[in-house]
Amino acid sequence: MDGYQEYAASGEYLHLLSLPAWPVLRPRLATALTGVDPDAGPVLELGAGTGLGTDVLLETVPNDVLAAEPSASLRGVLLARLADRGTDRVTVFPGGATEVPLPDRIAAVVGMHMVGHLAPADRKRLWTAVAERLAPGGPVVLNVQPPGAAEPVAEWPWIGVTVGGLAYEGTGSAEPTGPDSVRWRMRYRTRRGDTVLAETSADYDWWIISAERLAAELADAALDASVDEDLVIGRKPPL
Ligand SMILES: C[S@@+](CC[C@H](N)C(=O)[O-])C[C@H]1O[C@@H](n2cnc3c(N)ncnc32)[C@H](O)[C@@H]1O
Structure with a gap:
């Protein structure tokens, strides 16, 4: 995991360039987290990046957060932002979704702008493993991004x-x-x-994965799956 270099050059830029997505995403993510059991263990955040989703978790649910982030340069930004916030509620794991040791109990799982980093077989194993540990009613909240097919994407204006x-x-x-x-x-x-x-x-x-395909994967892991545009939520059925 120490060799993960894909985002090494992004550390200086990713936070600034990601900010515009969050005024719209923030309330949608907060709504998806409604009803998370505060006593059901930590919320697992996959690919936390610089912590824009972590901010929402800290402000929306009282649970501790286990944030898995494989990029050292992005962890640097995340850890600095958490230190400035003065919180001790977030554990930052230096690795990705397939490396982070899963707690026995998980209140919710969040993965924003990162699911395309996971190979199909890794996704399948991960959804099964988190579904086994999720609290009843607990959500897995993911989003999907373009492209919707394996096609060339032309460079957009700066x-x-x-x-x-x-x-x-x-x-x-x-x-x-x-x-x-x-x-x-x-x-x-x-x-x-x-x-x-x-x-x-x-x-x-x-x-590449569509919202509908991702919902079907979550349903295969015995989660109640729903799609809201790019947002995909799989909820563990209540007891
Ligand atoms: C586009 S960034 C999104 C960061 C943050 N979630 C956000 O929405 O601002 C994608 C993130 O996924 C992380 N990532 C890459 N491979 C990963 C993996 N296998 N497991 C978990 N996260 C991964 C990257 O290091 C990066 O932080």
């Missing part, structure tokens, strides 16, 4: 934000690598006016 006198920007493109997988290339740059001061890139493999 987007970003300004911090002080500099612009931090990113763009991305993808190429198919198989019938249900693509390889993303994210490019990042730091710019002052027309002068590019720094440039870097991050490449990672991504498994």
